[in-house]
Amino acid sequence: MTQKQILPSGNPRIDRLEMQGIVKRFPGVLANDHVNFDVNAFEVHALLGENGAGKSTLMKQLYGLYHPDQGQIIFDGEPRLIHSPRDAINLGIGMIHQHFMLVDSLTVAENVALGLPSTRGIMTDLDRVTKRICELAEVYGLDVEPDAYIWQLSVGQQQKVEIIKALYRGAALLILDEPTAVLTPQEVDDFFVTLTKMANDGHALIFISHKLHEVMAFTHRVTVLRDGKNVGTVNTVDTNKNLLAEMMVGRPLNFIRNYKTIKCGNPRLKVENLSALSDRGVPALKNVSFEVCAGEVLGLAGVSGNGQPELAQVIAGLRPSTSGKIMIDDENLTGSTPMQVIDKGVAYIPEKRNVEGLIKEFSVSENLIMRDLDQEIYSRNAFLNMGNIAKRSADLVKTFNVKTPSIDTPIKSLSGGNAQKVILAREISRQPKVLIAAQPTRGVDIGATEYIHERIIEQRETGTATLLISEDLDEIFALSDRIAVIFHGEIMGVVDRKDATLQSIGLMMAGEQPPETKTAE
Amino acid sequence: MRISWSSIFDALLPVIATLAALAVGAVMLILLGANPLVAYGALLEGAFGSFNALADTIVKATPLLLVGIGICIAFRAGVINIGGEGQMILGGLSSIALGLAFPDAPGILMIPMALLIGFIAGGLWGGIPGYLKARFNVNEILSTIMLNVIAVQLMNLLLRGPLIQPNQKGAAAIPQTARLSAAFDLPRLVPTRLHLGALIAVILAIGVYFFLWRTTIGYRIRAVGLNAAASRYAGIKVNRYIVLSLMLSGAFSGLAGAIQVYGVNHFMITDGSAASFTGSAGFNGIVAALFGQLHPVGTIPASFLFGALLVGANKLQRVVQVPAALITALNGLVVVFVVSSELWRRKNARRRAIKELEEKLAAAAAKEISPQPEGGG
Numbered sequence: 001m002t003q004k005q006i007l008p009s010g011n012p013r014i015d016r017l018e019m020q021g022i023v024k025r026f027p028g029v030l031a032n033d034h035v036n037f038d039v040n041a042f043e044v045h046a047l048l049g050e051n052g053a054g055k056s057t058l059m060k061q062l063y064g065l066y067h068p069d070q071g072q073i074i075f076d077g078e079p080r081l082i083h084s085p086r087d088a089i090n091l092g093i094g095m096i097h098q099h100f101m102l103v104d105s106l107t108v109a110e111n112v113a114l115g116l117p118s119t120r121g122i123m124t125d126l127d128r129v130t131k132r133i134c135e136l137a138e139v140y141g142l143d144v145e146p147d148a149y150i151w152q153l154s155v156g157q158q159q160k161v162e163i164i165k166a167l168y169r170g171a172a173l174l175i176l177d178e179p180t181a182v183l184t185p186q187e188v189d190d191f192f193v194t195l196t197k198m199a200n201d202g203h204a205l206i207f208i209s210h211k212l213h214e215v216m217a218f219t220h221r222v223t224v225l226r227d228g229k230n231v232g233t234v235n236t237v238d239t240n241k242n243l244l245a246e247m248m249v250g251r252p253l254n255f256i257r258n259y260k261t262i263k264c265g266n267p268r269l270k271v272e273n274l275s276a277l278s279d280r281g282v283p284a285l286k287n288v289s290f291e292v293c294a295g296e297v298l299g300l301a302g303v304s305g306n307g308q309p310e311l312a313q314v315i316a317g318l319r320p321s322t323s324g325k326i327m328i329d330d331e332n333l334t335g336s337t338p339m340q341v342i343d344k345g346v347a348y349i350p351e352k353r354n355v356e357g358l359i360k361e362f363s364v365s366e367n368l369i370m371r372d373l374d375q376e377i378y379s380r381n382a383f384l385n386m387g388n389i390a391k392r393s394a395d396l397v398k399t400f401n402v403k404t405p406s407i408d409t410p411i412k413s414l415s416g417g418n419a420q421k422v423i424l425a426r427e428i429s430r431q432p433k434v435l436i437a438a439q440p441t442r443g444v445d446i447g448a449t450e451y452i453h454e455r456i457i458e459q460r461e462t463g464t465a466t467l468l469i470s471e472d473l474d475e476i477f478a479l480s481d482r483i484a485v486i487f488h489g490e491i492m493g494v495v496d497r498k499d500a501t502l503q504s505i506g507l508m509m510a511g512e513q514p515p516e517t518k519t520a521e
Numbered sequence: 522m523r524i525s526w527s528s529i530f531d532a533l534l535p536v537i538a539t540l541a542a543l544a545v546g547a548v549m550l551i552l553l554g555a556n557p558l559v560a561y562g563a564l565l566e567g568a569f570g571s572f573n574a575l576a577d578t579i580v581k582a583t584p585l586l587l588v589g590i591g592i593c594i595a596f597r598a599g600v601i602n603i604g605g606e607g608q609m610i611l612g613g614l615s616s617i618a619l620g621l622a623f624p625d626a627p628g629i630l631m632i633p634m635a636l637l638i639g640f641i642a643g644g645l646w647g648g649i650p651g652y653l654k655a656r657f658n659v660n661e662i663l664s665t666i667m668l669n670v671i672a673v674q675l676m677n678l679l680l681r682g683p684l685i686q687p688n689q690k691g692a693a694a695i696p697q698t699a700r701l702s703a704a705f706d707l708p709r710l711v712p713t714r715l716h717l718g719a720l721i722a723v724i725l726a727i728g729v730y731f732f733l734w735r736t737t738i739g740y741r742i743r744a745v746g747l748n749a750a751a752s753r754y755a756g757i758k759v760n761r762y763i764v765l766s767l768m769l770s771g772a773f774s775g776l777a778g779a780i781q782v783y784g785v786n787h788f789m790i791t792d793g794s795a796a797s798f799t800g801s802a803g804f805n806g807i808v809a810a811l812f813g814q815l816h817p818v819g820t821i822p823a824s825f826l827f828g829a830l831l832v833g834a835n836k837l838q839r840v841v842q843v844p845a846a847l848i849t850a851l852n853g854l855v856v857v858f859v860v861s862s863e864l865w866r867r868k869n870a871r872r873r874a875i876k877e878l879e880e881k882l883a884a885a886a887a888k889e890i891s892p893q894p895e896g897g898g
Binding site: 352 | 735736737738740741743744747748750751752753754755756758
């Protein structure tokens with residue numbers, strides 16, 4: 001072997017990593033089926049695929065969290081067995097998880113040093129760590145303050161800390177697991193600049209994503225996984241979004257683009273000067289006002305953590321408001337119990353599907369009846385009508401195309417997309433007046449996303465007033481008739497879809513006042 | 522083949538755990554100079570050796586089952602009721618007070634009334650920690666245990682005072698009640714000590730199964746236990762169902778106390794401890810419920826097994842003449858082994874998976890001997 005090249009960080013470079021014929025089985029699932037994958041220094045290689053396509057499984061084997069059943073991993077020509085993340089780190093692999101692994105109450109330097117031996121035995125050596133962080137930050141243009149506490153930092157800055165952490169541990173190859181999910185469009189641009197620089201300096205980067213425009217924007221090569229198989233590896237310049245989408249799904253997709261401008265005299269859902277506290281007792285919503293008409297989709301855009309879940313919970317009766325009013329068809333809903341809200345015709349698809357929307361251990365049919373237990377069709381005098389429940393569940397499973405072995409299968413055995421369809425079936429089959437859909441397609445594969453979008457549009461046509469809360473701007477732009485933007489618990493502005501551009505919405509998401517109305521994109 | 526072996530093993534694990542506990546017990550028996558084969562022979566004979574032995578086993582299993590199905594309800598709602606002892610005492614006290622107050626009432630009327638009042642008293646006693654938890658978020662494990670202590674003192678107070686047998690007087694008075702009218706004795710099923718209570722317990726266990734899985738109330742109890750946030754989202758008043766489940770749990774323990782009085786003891790006496798009345802059924806019922814996978818119907822055979830162990834151990838002690846403490850130790854061993862076997866099973870499943878993985882890795886490494894054409898960077 002030739003002497004390894006050294007990166008600007010001082011870490012030895014990984015010139016070529018290959019994963020050959022990787023097979024990984026889980027009970028009943030072939031998660032990786034003879035997958036070949038490689039990445040070189042100076043390259044950003046996108047790993048694209050739907051949920052459950054095997055992207056994470058493949059990368060977890062590279063990072064030592066799983067072990068391949070067959071196949072081998074080759075570093076610069078040498079096969080290696082990676083037994084644990086520690087082995088992976090020693091080989092120069094770093095992983096940036098989607099959810100940051102940082103301790104809020106510690107400083108940047110303390111987080112970077114966490115879990116590493118100190119040069120001074122039981123005493124910390126934070127001054128040495130701080131010096132090294134400053135070096136790395138300067139070399140890579142990452143403005144990070146070593147003494148700042150994590151809770152003081154924005155999400156974008158926290159991500160930079162994660163990168164520094166990986167570099168500090170000697171990473172030459174970085175695995176980035178859906179890194180842009182939590183960033184504003186402007187932060188994403190920033191982030192891409194950093195990654196491009198790292199690639200130019202000789203790092204190898206693996207970018208896991210399902211956002212096609214990001215993959216097209218700054219990667220060099222794309223590998224698409226579907227059902228655990230490598231469908232193809234292509235140079236990014238030789239492909240386009242539609243081709244990649246087809247590779248991911250295995251068939252052409254319908255993109256919905258039929259927004260309209262609605263004029264309604266009397267809105268169906270009216271929220272006036274609504275304020276509420278977060279779980280930590282700090283104001284999460286500040287004088288929020290908006291209206292949704294019958295037959296309209298109002299998209300609520302915003303970066304995660306700006307009051308979206310609180311808003312949905314207040315409307316659903318799950319969180320008390322401190323002031324303000326919620327009206328449905330001129331009926332005051334403020335202060336109602338969750339049951340009263342259900343009875344008033346409000347359907348709610350909650351953001352935390354597995355925590356709030358479903359009981360994972362319960363069967364499909366038990367989850368389908370969850371919010372309508374006292375309806376005559378399901379029970380009489382507290383006795384469940386098992387026959388009716390089974391019949392109706394079977395109907396709903398069929399109508400909503402839920403893929404499940406039976407209606408008695410526990411929800412936890414279903415994929416994210418199918419679990420979400422169970423919620424959708426339950427909420428939409430009630431013929432709601434108002435539908436609150438919070439992150440309805442998060443963690444859901446493209447096929448199910450397409451289906452869920454179609455049902456939301458269908459619901460709009462029947463006169464439901466829909467509040468679509470989403471952090472996915474593609475989704476907001478695809479479904480909304482009007483777009484509202486929330487920032488730090490305040491509505492920054494509401495614009496018609498036809499007047500909205502990615503840039504104008506992005507600026508509002510970052511807290512800028514709404515710009516003058518611009519021409520359509 | 523590997524899969525079928527391990528699944529058989531898992532199904533038999535509670536039995537294997539029991540045998541393992543008995544094996545450890547055998548070592549203790551040998552150290553005490555007793556022949557374990559003789560000892561365990563006596564245990565089996567004591568539990569199942571005759572009609573009478575079998576009847577005694579079932580009599581012993583009855584309070585375990587009643588407490589156990591109450592425990593199932595509480596656990597399904599996500600709360601833990603360690604207050605079975607106190608709730609049994611309340612059930613016993615209230616039912617015997619009723620029986621002593623109306624000694625001339627017809628049995629056909631008194632028996633159901635007494636069982637009902639025991640059920641209600643246990644339910645109210647169980648409702649106290651339920652209310653404290655719902656209202657002030659008081660940990661129910663602590664409050665139920667503390668209420669056990671209060672119940673014992675209440676029993677001591679009542680048996681020395683208002684409920685004491687009228688002819689017990691002065692400083693030497695034994696704190697015990699008069700015997701209940703013989704007309705109130707629970708009917709015997711066969712000419713043994715076996716009484717109607719066992720049948721009631723089995724019917725109730727099946728009834729509770731239907732209650733939990735076939736009614737909206739049971740559905741909501743289970744929903745609250747599995748996921749309180751989702752239950753709230755579904756419009757369920759979570760606190761109300763927590764209180765209800767602890768009340769029901771206490772009620773079944775209270776019924777166990779009433780049945781113990783009307784079916785077995787026919788009077789109450791105290792030596793100052795709870796176990797003198799309950800026979801620790803308030804605690805052992807928890808184990809029986811866990812052994813029965815927290816399923817009311819599964820708790821039926823589980824209670825029977827523990828009843829057998831308790832009755833058989835008496836015979837064992839008599840035959841091989843070992844200290845009574847050994848019997849307690851033996852019961853404790855079975856409880857520890859059985860309850861931890863579930864944990865052990867999970868760990869073992871993990872270890873097995875890792876071992877398979879290592880074998881495959883080794884096989885893969887063997888294949889890697891074929892040369893790789895790729896050159897180094």
